[in-house]
Amino acid sequence: MTVRVFIVDDHDLFRSGVRAGLGDSVEVVGEASNVEAAVEMINERIPDVVLLDVHMPAGGGKAVIEGVKELNPGVEFLALSASDAAADVVAIVRAGARGYVTKTISAEALTLAIARVAEGHAVFSPQLAGFILHAFSSIPLSDVDPELDQLTKREREVLQHLARAYTYREIAERLYISVKTVETHVSNVLRKLQLSSRYELTIWAHDRKLI
Amino acid sequence: MEPVDAHTSDAERTLRRVVVGYRAVAAAWLVILGVISVAGPEGPARPGVVVATMVLAVAWALVTIALHAQSPDLMRSWLFLAIDTGVAAWTLVAPDVAGSENFYGGYPMSPVFLAAYGRGMVGGLTTAVALGTVQLSRLAGPADPTASSAAVLIYVFAGAVAGWAVGLLREADRTTRMAEAALAREQVERVRAEEKAEMAAHLHDSVLQTLALIRRNSADESEVASLARRQERELRAWLYGTGGGSTRGAFGELMRRMCAEVEDAHQVAVHLVTVGDAEGDASMEALVQAAREAIVNAAKHSGAANVAVYAESSPERVTVFVRDRGRGFDYGSVPADRQGIRESIINRLVRSGGRATVHTKVGEGTEVELVLER
Numbered sequence: 001m002t003v004r005v006f007i008v009d010d011h012d013l014f015r016s017g018v019r020a021g022l023g024d025s026v027e028v029v030g031e032a033s034n035v036e037a038a039v040e041m042i043n044e045r046i047p048d049v050v051l052l053d054v055h056m057p058a059g060g061g062k063a064v065i066e067g068v069k070e071l072n073p074g075v076e077f078l079a080l081s082a083s084d085a086a087a088d089v090v091a092i093v094r095a096g097a098r099g100y101v102t103k104t105i106s107a108e109a110l111t112l113a114i115a116r117v118a119e120g121h122a123v124f125s126p127q128l129a130g131f132i133l134h135a136f137s138s139i140p141l142s143d144v145d146p147e148l149d150q151l152t153k154r155e156r157e158v159l160q161h162l163a164r165a166y167t168y169r170e171i172a173e174r175l176y177i178s179v180k181t182v183e184t185h186v187s188n189v190l191r192k193l194q195l196s197s198r199y200e201l202t203i204w205a206h207d208r209k210l211i
Numbered sequence: 212m213e214p215v216d217a218h219t220s221d222a223e224r225t226l227r228r229v230v231v232g233y234r235a236v237a238a239a240w241l242v243i244l245g246v247i248s249v250a251g252p253e254g255p256a257r258p259g260v261v262v263a264t265m266v267l268a269v270a271w272a273l274v275t276i277a278l279h280a281q282s283p284d285l286m287r288s289w290l291f292l293a294i295d296t297g298v299a300a301w302t303l304v305a306p307d308v309a310g311s312e313n314f315y316g317g318y319p320m321s322p323v324f325l326a327a328y329g330r331g332m333v334g335g336l337t338t339a340v341a342l343g344t345v346q347l348s349r350l351a352g353p354a355d356p357t358a359s360s361a362a363v364l365i366y367v368f369a370g371a372v373a374g375w376a377v378g379l380l381r382e383a384d385r386t387t388r389m390a391e392a393a394l395a396r397e398q399v400e401r402v403r404a405e406e407k408a409e410m411a412a413h414l415h416d417s418v419l420q421t422l423a424l425i426r427r428n429s430a431d432e433s434e435v436a437s438l439a440r441r442q443e444r445e446l447r448a449w450l451y452g453t454g455g456g457s458t459r460g461a462f463g464e465l466m467r468r469m470c471a472e473v474e475d476a477h478q479v480a481v482h483l484v485t486v487g488d489a490e491g492d493a494s495m496e497a498l499v500q501a502a503r504e505a506i507v508n509a510a511k512h513s514g515a516a517n518v519a520v521y522a523e524s525s526p527e528r529v530t531v532f533v534r535d536r537g538r539g540f541d542y543g544s545v546p547a548d549r550q551g552i553r554e555s556i557i558n559r560l561v562r563s564g565g566r567a568t569v570h571t572k573v574g575e576g577t578e579v580e581l582v583l584e585r
Contacts, residue, residue, distance in 0.1 A: 126482060130486050134486045164519060165482065165521075
């Protein structure tokens with residue numbers, strides 16, 4: 001079954017570039033260049049996955065997620081950004097995106113990432129994996145919710161490999177586990193990232209808003 | 212707007228100090244009058260009651276002073292004000308019980324002021340009416356009707372005026388502080404706007420220069436890629452303070468600078484991810500140099516366009532992985548006299564107390580693992 005994809009980005013060039021790169025591997029059911037149009041069209045066409053630009057006027061990708069999730073919780077979001085700044089990335093993931101990749105990603109890798117998100121799994125860029133490791137490792141051991149504020153040894157290993165730019169398949173081979181298990185670990189990390197009330201994670205979103 | 216904490220401002224503290232100061236004076240006043248009454252030629256029928264009232268007034272004044280220092284919020288509670296009024300009411304009826312002259316002096320005004328401070332005009336008037344009622348009830352006994360009626364009027368008048376004055380002072384204080392806060396905000400905003408304008412000017416200039424260079428070198432593909440990378444790096448550094456990584460500090464900074472230099476010199480894209488950070492001492496320098504050699508090797512020999520670098524610092528050790536998806540090689544077949552990897556990467560690190568491992572296979576890329584125990 002082909003995955004139905006919707007593209008939201010305020011750069012026309014980038015939208016057409018992504019569309020061309022994806023080719024026939026997915027069905028692009030629409031595009032939007034601003035938050036309002038995106039929310040309306042996504043709620044009308046209900047795609048499987050929305051490719052979402054983090055930076056847009058009028059609230060950015062976060063506003064789109066908020067406008068859709070309530071009516072259509074089944075729609076998954078994969079965030080794309082050129083900035084790679086931890087603050088933006090974490091904000092969008094905590095808003096509900098299933099994953100984050102940089103705009104320099106190859107078409108092939110993007111197709112794979114879309115498929116993964118459509119199945120309900122998480123997708124992290126090396127940069128995001130690095131940030132999550134950093135945020136969780138700076139947690140003092142007292143005063144944590146062990147369910148949400150700590151990563152298991154396996155989750156750390158998987159994240160470290162993601163930060164070293166290994167693919168899921170390569171990670172599975174190296175750690176002697178199945179690709180499914182790798183996906184489960186990453187999804188669990190995503191859940192922790194979204195639900196943890198860690199000060200470090202929330203503060204990052206406000207920290208660097210100088211610009 | 213930032214919240215203005217009414218309980219801790221200077222004006223609030225000064226008001227409280229005046230009210231509590233009056234309490235101390237009033238208690239002293241009561242003690243003096245009490246001593247005079249007990250020691251006078253026509254002493255009271257029950258001097259013990261006078262002495263007990265003096266002790267009570269002093270003790271309660273000490274409680275008030277302690278609250279003023281420890282938990283001033285409590286002084287504003289209705290419970291405290293009720294007890295406070297009760298103590299004053301006792302000083303009013305004590306002379307009748309003791310069979311003495313009035314010796315409360317100015318004490319009954321003290322709870323009126325305190326209530327006006329704590330609860331504004333409503334508080335001041337409530338206490339004044341309560342004490343006034345007690346004062347009037349004494350008329351059934353030996354009290355002088357004119358003096359008592361005058362006292363009631365004074366209580367009510369003082370309660371109203373004190374409440375009104377406290378309100379005015381607070382309002383004036385609030386206005387001043389809001390104006391100050393607004394001024395401070397405006398200043399911060401102006402500085403920020405200036406910084407932004409400066410930054411924008413710098414960025415625009417540097418992007419224009421890069422575009423001009425790209426146009427002039429448009430035939431040279433690798434030069435164009437290198438210019439674009441350099442500009443991207445500069446933009447990131449300006450916009451986000453770092454190369455987009457999650458840390459900044461000595462070791463991370465060394466790694467970032469090194470990766471940028473290799474990118475420029477060797478026409479390869481280096482993707483650096485850092486986790487944690489460490490001090491940049493001599494052994495860290497050695498680690499960074501070893502990493503540089505590994506990246507340069509990848510750039511020169513692997514044929515890959517990208518090199519992924521991952522640096523993790525923990526309190527126990529610093530680890531760097533340098534990885535390419537290039538052609539790889541048969542590590543065992545590298546002759547011992549070929550010094551490239553052994554000397555510049557492995558031995559360099561071993562001399563600093565670290566170790567290096569090369570994982571590679573023909574056709575499967577190369578990963579160099581560098582570890583430095585701390």
